[in-house]
Amino acid sequence: MSDDPRRDGIGGHERPADNHSKADRWTQGPDMSTYQSAPEMPGKAGDSAETLRERQRLAQIEMMDRWVGGVLTEQRRSRRWKLFFRLIILFLVLSLIAAVVYSAFWAGSGGAAPMQRHLAIVEVKGVIASDAPANAERIIKGLERAWDSENASAIVLHIDSPGGSPVQSQRIYAEIMRLREQGDKPILAVIEDIGASGAYYIASAADEIIASPASLVGSIGVIYASFGFQDAISQIGIERRVLTAGENKAFLDPFQPLDEGAEAFWESVLTQTHQQFINDVRAGRGDRLSDQSDIFSGLIWSGEQGLELGLVDHLASLEEVARDLVGEASWEDYTPRLDPFDRLTRRFTQMAAETLGLTVSNSPLRYQAQ
Known part of the structure; x- marks a missing residue:
């Protein structure tokens, strides 16, 4: 008998090796049944056809359940992201509303006045018009706030404007x-790039006008500009239909010729408005104005030329004015802040009117440099 433990029985046949006694890298390892990706056979040997169909049906149901579960999980994840983005949008909308309310009811009224001496700035920027940021109501409110400030050494109209509405300019003047x-305190006009026409009208009311050597000042005149389309519409076969009560009601209609009588009348309106401009500038500037004849001709001058003509008192910058009056380049802006919602609605209204061909300006006359 052999002593080999692997041999047993007649003929000494070799027994299979014990799996636990020797590791086999091909047979040993993790249980493959734990992987979901390895589908089980729908049946076993000896099962009937009906049993196989039942097992197959159950496997399909199980697979469908897993698919439906995955879809539901993805939908829940998608809903969570949608809810997250909706909350973000809601937060942004509420923040915008809060900013509008704050600007309309608190920020526009101004905070506590500075305790140290300072220049009180009121901005006059852009075209002067009732529907523009540089409108009479806003600028006048800024002037009153600056005037009431006890620590303001002077009020400065910080001007950078080509002019605009005669009525708005006259109100501010x-x-x-x-x-x-x-x-009570000096009122200064400091002109940046341009202070012309209606903007110069406003500046002439100040105690002193200060500009840079290259600033543009003057343009003391009135303008009306339009077009004549009567020949154009006749060439393309368009008939203009205008009904009026009053023979001169449509005398400025650009689709009708301007006759000599209407032109003479309109010239008289321009001349009278121009004379109002001249009289007010003389009242504000007094004897400082030069006797040069073309000073009221509508010409625009540099700051250096304006100094020679008496249109300007000094050549300096805003920083230099602040250092002279308060010892440092420091100032506070008293111009009422613009309501963002009001600016948005005004801009939308203006764009809609321009698109529809409606008149945006209230007056065809302009104190404005071209």
């Missing part, structure tokens, strides 16, 4: 002259 007559 009148308010500056009223404050100037009280004599």
Whole structure:
């Protein structure tokens, strides 16, 4: 008998090796049944056809359940992301509403006045018009706030404007002259790039006008500009239909010729408005104005030329003015802040009117440099 433990029985046949006694890298390892990707056979040997069909049906149901579960999980994940983005949008909308409300009811009224001496700035930027940021109501409100500030050494109209509406300019001019007559604190006009026409009208009411050598000042005149389309519409076969009560009601209609009588009348309106401009500039500037004849001709001058003509008192910058008056380049802006919602609605209204061909300006006359 052999001593070999692997041999047993007649003939000494070799027994299979014990799996636990010797590791086999091909047979040993993790249980493959744990992997979901290895599908089981729908049946076993000896099962009937009906049993096989039942097992196959159950396997399909199980697979469908797993698919439906995955779809539901993905939908829940998608809903969570949608909810997250909706909350973000809601937060942004509420933040915008809060900013509009704050600007309309708190920020526009101004905070506590600075305790140290300073220049009180009121901005006059862009075209002067009732529907523009540089409108009479806003600028006058800024002037009143600056005037009431006890620590303001002077009020500075910080001007960078080509002019605009005669009526808006006259309203601001009148308010500056009223404050100037009280004599409580000086009112200065500091011109940046341009202070022409209606903007110069406003500046002439100040105690002093200060500009840079290259600033543009003057343009003391009135303008009306339009087009004549009567020949154009006749060439393309368009008939203009206008019904009026009053024979001169449509005398500025660009689709009708301007006859000599209407032109003479309109010239008289321009001349009268121009004379109002001249009289107010003379009242504000007094004897400082030069006797040069073309000073009121509508010409625009540099700051250096304006100094020679008496249109400007000094050549300096805003920083230099602040250092002279308060010892440092420091100032506070008293211009009321613009309501973002109001700016948006005004801009939308203006764009809609321009698209529809409606008149945006309230007056065809302009104190404005071209």
